[in-house]
Structures are given as C-alpha cells and as structure tokens.
Amino acid sequence: xxxxxxxxxxxxxxxxxxxxxxxxxxxxxxxxxxxxxxxxxxxxxxxxxxxxxxxxxxxxxxxxxxxxxxxxxxxxxxxxxxxxxxxxxxxxxxxxxxxxxxxxxxxxxxxxxxxxxxxxxxxxxxxxxxxxxxxxxxxxxxxxxxxxxxxx
Amino acid sequence: xxxxxxxxxxxxxxxxxxxxxxxxxxxxxxxxxxxxxxxxxxxxxxxxxxxxxxxxxxxxxxxxxxxxxxxxxxxxxxxxxxxxxxxxxxxxxxxxxxxxxxxxxxxxxxxxxxxxxxxxxxxxxxxxxxxxxxxxxxxxxxxxxxxxxxxxxxxxxxxxxxxxxxxxxxxxxxxxxxxxxxxxxxxxxxxxxxxxxxxxxxxxxxxxxxxxxxxxxxxxxxxxxxxxxxxxxxxxxxxxxxxxxxxxxxxxxxxxxxxxxxxxxxxxxxxxxxxxxxxxxxxxxxxxxxxxxxxxxxxxxxxxxxxxxxxxxxxxxxxxxxxxxxxxxxxxxxxxxxxxxxxxxxxxxxx
Numbered sequence: 001x002x003x004x005x006x007x008x009x010x011x012x013x014x015x016x017x018x019x020x021x022x023x024x025x026x027x028x029x030x031x032x033x034x035x036x037x038x039x040x041x042x043x044x045x046x047x048x049x050x051x052x053x054x055x056x057x058x059x060x061x062x063x064x065x066x067x068x069x070x071x072x073x074x075x076x077x078x079x080x081x082x083x084x085x086x087x088x089x090x091x092x093x094x095x096x097x098x099x100x101x102x103x104x105x106x107x108x109x110x111x112x113x114x115x116x117x118x119x120x121x122x123x124x125x126x127x128x129x130x131x132x133x134x135x136x137x138x139x140x141x142x143x144x145x146x147x148x149x150x151x152x
Numbered sequence: 153x154x155x156x157x158x159x160x161x162x163x164x165x166x167x168x169x170x171x172x173x174x175x176x177x178x179x180x181x182x183x184x185x186x187x188x189x190x191x192x193x194x195x196x197x198x199x200x201x202x203x204x205x206x207x208x209x210x211x212x213x214x215x216x217x218x219x220x221x222x223x224x225x226x227x228x229x230x231x232x233x234x235x236x237x238x239x240x241x242x243x244x245x246x247x248x249x250x251x252x253x254x255x256x257x258x259x260x261x262x263x264x265x266x267x268x269x270x271x272x273x274x275x276x277x278x279x280x281x282x283x284x285x286x287x288x289x290x291x292x293x294x295x296x297x298x299x300x301x302x303x304x305x306x307x308x309x310x311x312x313x314x315x316x317x318x319x320x321x322x323x324x325x326x327x328x329x330x331x332x333x334x335x336x337x338x339x340x341x342x343x344x345x346x347x348x349x350x351x352x353x354x355x356x357x358x359x360x361x362x363x364x365x366x367x368x369x370x371x372x373x374x375x376x377x378x379x380x381x382x383x384x385x386x387x388x389x390x391x392x393x394x395x396x397x398x399x400x401x402x403x404x405x406x407x408x409x410x411x412x413x414x415x416x417x418x419x420x421x422x423x424x425x426x427x428x429x430x431x432x433x434x435x436x437x438x439x440x441x442x443x444x445x446x447x448x449x450x451x452x453x454x455x456x457x458x459x460x461x462x463x464x465x466x467x468x469x470x471x472x473x474x475x476x477x478x479x480x481x482x483x484x485x486x487x488x489x490x491x492x493x494x495x496x497x498x499x500x501x502x503x
C-alpha cells in the first residue's frame with residue numbers, strides 16, 4: 001500500500017458507524033494500512049490474490065442469486081444462497097460504487113461451516129484488498145474464507 | 153491505490169453574511185441564513201428531500217437541480233452523480249453550502265413531503281424475521297399518500313449506534329385511514345435500522361417519519377394486472393388492495409406472493425379477505441421449498457417459475473412488482489418472454 005497515501009479521512013469514514021453498524025473497522029485498533037497489509041500477507045501465504053478470491057465470491061453469488069433465497073448446490077461439498085433486503089450501500093472509498101444489500105451465504109457441507117459476505121465485500125476485496133477490521137460484522141478472515149469457498 | 157479526499161461541502165465563491173434567497177421552482181422564494189447545507193436549510197423550511205446517510209454524500213438520494221452557481225463539485229459528490237447529471241446541473245443538496253442566492257428545481261411531489269411525529273401503537277410478528285409496526289400519527293395528525301408510496305423512518309441513536317439515520321419503508325395500510333400507517337419490516341442481519349426496530353423500538357415509543365415518497369402506484373388503465381412480490385415486498389400491495397376495495401376497482405388481478413418456506417408466508421388471512429371483498433382478485437402464494445411436514449398443496453417453486461407456468465401470454469396486462477433486485481430482474485425476464493412490454497411493467501426495487 002502506498003505509504004504516502006493520506007487515508008485519514010477514509011479511515012475516519014471506515015471507523016464511523018454511519019454506513020454500517022459498528023463501522024467497517026469494528027473494534028480493530030490497527031490502522032487501515034496495517035489491516036490490509038497483514039491480510040495480504042496471509043493471502044500470499046495461501047497462494048491467492050484478492051482478485052482471485054473476489055472472483056470466486058462473485059461466481060458463487062452469481063450462482064445463488066437466480067434462486068431467490070433458496071439454496072443452490074454448487075457441488076457435493078458446497079451450497080450457497082442469497083438474501084436481499086431493501087436499499088443500497090456505497091463503497092466508502094472515494095469513487096462511484098453502489099451495491100445492492102445482498103448477502104451470500106456459503107455453506108460447506110463436508111465441513112459443516114458457513115461464511116457470508118455482501119456484494120460490497122466482494123468489491124472491497126477485489127478493488128481495495130480490504131477484508132474489514134476485526135470485530136466488524138462483515139469481517140472476512142482470509143484463511144477462513146478461502147477454506148470454505150475453494151473446495152479441494 | 154486511488155487517492156482519497158476528505159468529504160467536504162462545496163462552497164460558493166460569493167460569500168456573504170446577508171440572508172441568502174433560494175428560489176424554488178420559480179414559484180417560491182425563501183430567505184435563509186448563510187452557512188448551512190442546502191439539504192438542512194430546506195428541511196428547516198419543511199422541504200424534505202430523501203436522505204439516508206445524514207448528509208455525507210453516501211446515499212445519493214438528495215438530488216436536485218441547482219441552476220445558479222453553487223461552487224465546484226468535489227469528489228465525494230462527483231462519485232454519486234453521472235456525467236449526464238452533472239451536465240444537467242444536478243447536485244446533492246447535502247453537499248451544497250448555501251453562501252449565495254440560489255435557484256433550485258425540485259420535483260413538485262417532494263414539496264408535499266412533511267415530517268410526522270408518531271407513537272408506535274403496536275408491533276405484530278408476521279414471520280420469524282418480519283414484523284408489522286403500527287404507527288399512530290400525532291403531529292401532524294394525518295398523512296395523505298398514494299397507495300404504493302413509501303415513507304422514511306427515523307432510526308435514532310441506540311447502544312452500539314451513535315448516529316441518527318433514515319430508512320425507507322413502503323406504507324402497508326389503508327390509505328382511507330390517514331391518522332395511522334403500518335410498516336412491514338424484515339430484519340436485516342446487523343442492519344442499523346432493523347436492529348433498532350426489532351430490538352429497541354417498543355409499543356408506546358415516539359418515532360418520526362417523513363414522506364410520502366415514490367411513484368410506485370396503480371395506473372389509470374383498465375387492463376388486467378399481475379402483482380408479484382416476495383418477503384416484505386408484500387407491503388405496498390396491502391395498501392393498494394385496500395385502495396382497490398375502497399373505490400371498487402374491479403380490474404382482474406392475480407397476486408403471486410413468493411416465500412422460501414411455508415413458515416415464511418404472511419398475511420394469508422388478510423389476502424383471503426381481500427379475495428372475498430375485491431371483485432376479480434386472486435391471491436396465489438408460492439412456496440419455493442415447502443417443509444415436508446407442512447402439508448402444503450399450493451404452488452411450489454420460485455415465484456417467477458409459477459408465473460412462467462401459469463401464464464402463456466401477458467400481452468394486454470400490466471405487472472406490478474416489489475421485492476429484491478434479483479426477484480425483480482428475474483420477473484422482468486419472464487414477463488418479457490410472455491409478451492409484456494417494458495412500459496407495462498412497474499416495480500419498486502429494494503434499491
């Protein structure tokens with residue numbers, strides 16, 4: 001991440017609870033740059049890029065969306081469903097980006113573990129390498145996420 | 153990484169301490185003290201634009217046209233406006249700082265929007281994650297709305313959420329009874345407003361709403377109609393059906409209401425009552441995955457699949473849809489295949 005980048009305004013917006021309950025950084029005391037850098041290191045260690053992870057999440061969401069909240073089996077090990085509610089949510093970064101309030105739930109049948117993400121999560125990971133801060137409602141731990149969405 | 157810029161209101165080059173005059177639609181002029189945002193000074197004069205982000209240029213709802221110079225559009229505002237909108241002098245009212253005389257244009261229907269103090273007169277469980285909230289109006293004591301329109305509910309600060317915000321919900325009650333409204337709200341996981349409504353709002357509490365907003369309402373045509381909804385998308389149709397009964401609209405209507413499970417269906421008895429009291433109205437609940445022990449004998453599958461099965465040609469119909477963007481998109485695709493032109497499809501997307 002560019003160390004010269006002045007993200008004080010962005011970080012303030014991410015900590016604010018104005019857009020999402022509890023803010024995007026949750027209770028995480030780490031600065032934004034460190035949160036992103038540490039998650040990127042985790043991803044690198046697992047052999048993935050944020051773009052590859054976001055692409056897989058988008059694929060799963062796209063498979064679930066036409067089922068209108070019903071479960072859809074991707075294969076024998078993973079099923080997905082989407083929930084949609086009224087409204088849109090905007091990307092806190094300074095660029096155009098509005099996303100439907102859609103939550104995708106992925107359930108690994110073989111592990112009996114689930115994880116959920118929003119359309120905004122997909123964008124934040126793919127475009128900003130941001131998995132949100134610890135304690136935020138939609139924080140996605142990279143290792144947990146990868147362990148569920150990429151089947152062996 | 154793209155450069156971030158701190159959000160700040162646009163400023164006009166002409167700064168003055170005298171009252172600023174705001175010409176509204178060429179028909180009314182208000183005088184305001186300089187220094188406030190256009191959104192807030194209009195609200196001070198009872199002109200309320202929709203806004204769901206507390207004036208942070210995040211929701212992009214408070215759009216209006218500013219014909220006079222209102223200063224440059226800075227990045228936080230620019231990212232909410234298309235190039236066409238910017239060329240057409242559209243601005244976000246929350247980002248325009250009033251420091252000079254302005255000439256603005258607002259849709260006429262917004263000039264009738266008002267803020268109402270209400271009391272929560274009752275909360276009713278509809279399903280495991282949907283409730284109906286009965287709000288009794290106190291000041292002003294009555295609201296006039298077109299069936300299908302929505303209001304904004306004020307979500308105040310509560311433990312874990314420090315800031316007030318507004319969220320949109322369709323009115324789900326009889327428009328003939330204008331001293332109270334009902335809202336049907338589905339819980340959103342960790343949603344700011346629905347957490348307030350489900351966990352903090354109690355019967356007897358004071359609440360604020362503003363409105364009405366929106367252009368989702370029945371046309372004057374006499375064609376048969378298809379209503380399609382899922383989940384809390386049933387809300388505007390409750391209001392519309394009351395209206396149809398009140399004024400004896402006898403257009404042929406089939407209402408397909410989709411739910412994931414039988415336990416997710418709601419208002420069945422009220423819909424059956426509408427069937428008995430509205431000529432030519434048929435209610436068709438559709439359950440995607442009925443519980444094995446539910447004894448469900450009605451339509452199954454996705455609501456859009458039911459439309460596909462039940463209708464062969466919808467030419468000559470009108471369709472009214474309310475629900476998630478995914479449901480709306482899927483429904484439009486089916487309706488188009490059934491020869492229903494786009495200009496006969498009306499929808500209230502949850503967006």
